[in-house]
Amino acid sequence: MAALARLNLPHALVTSADVPLSTGRMAAAGLALPAVRVTAESVGASKPDPEGFLKGAAALGFDPADCVVFEDSAAGIRAGQAAGIRVVGVGPRAAALGPTVHVDDLTRVGVADAGDGLIRLTFG
Numbered sequence: 001m002a003a004l005a006r007l008n009l010p011h012a013l014v015t016s017a018d019v020p021l022s023t024g025r026m027a028a029a030g031l032a033l034p035a036v037r038v039t040a041e042s043v044g045a046s047k048p049d050p051e052g053f054l055k056g057a058a059a060l061g062f063d064p065a066d067c068v069v070f071e072d073s074a075a076g077i078r079a080g081q082a083a084g085i086r087v088v089g090v091g092p093r094a095a096a097l098g099p100t101v102h103v104d105d106l107t108r109v110g111v112a113d114a115g116d117g118l119i120r121l122t123f124g
Contacts, residue, residue, distance in 0.1 A: 001031045003111045009119050012036035012056040014069070016046045036060055047075040050083035057085070068121065070106070071099070088121075 004011040011034050015022045018040040026033050036059045043051045057064040069080040072091045077099055080087040089099030090106060103109060103123060114120035 001034070004119070005032055005034070007111070007113050009111065009113060010036075010060045010062070010117060011119075012038060012060055014038045014052045014056040016040055016052070016075075047073070048078035048082065050079050053080055053083035053085055057083070066118075068119075070109075 001011070003009075013022065013026070013034050013036070015038070017025065019037075022037070022039050023033065036056060038052045038056045038059070040046065042055060043049070045051050053067070053069060054064060057067045060067070064084045067085045068088060069076070069083075069085050070088045070090055071077045071080055072089070072094050074093075074097050077087050077089055077094065077097045081098070086101070087099040088109070089095060089097055089102045090104075092104065095102040101123065108124050110122040110124065112120045112122070
């Protein structure tokens with residue numbers, strides 16, 4: 001998240017949590033809130049419904065097929081897939097849920113500016 005902000009790359013927080021809870025969780029994790037946030041108050045249906053991810057992609061100005069989501073839950077992975085978004089499954093349980101790519105944790109995920117507002121992800 002810090003690299004995305006530092007490089008001024010488009011990103012969003014899409015969460016089933018409400019504003020107070022998501023704000024508190026991000027603060028507890030030491031993460032800055034991105035400008036684009038889709039919270040429980042922003043959607044009519046929560047994950048696994050794809051509405052949140054579709055709204056996030058639209059707010060960023062991208063087609064869902066050009067986005068990537070990072071998810072650790074079954075509902076989140078299903079929502080990303082239903083939205084037509086590539087899913088990076090995070091954590092030991094996520095591998096069994098059929099994400100596009102799986103990582104044990106986020107420590108080996110890197111981001112770089114690929115140009116034209118695109119992000120290059122590395123898994124090393």
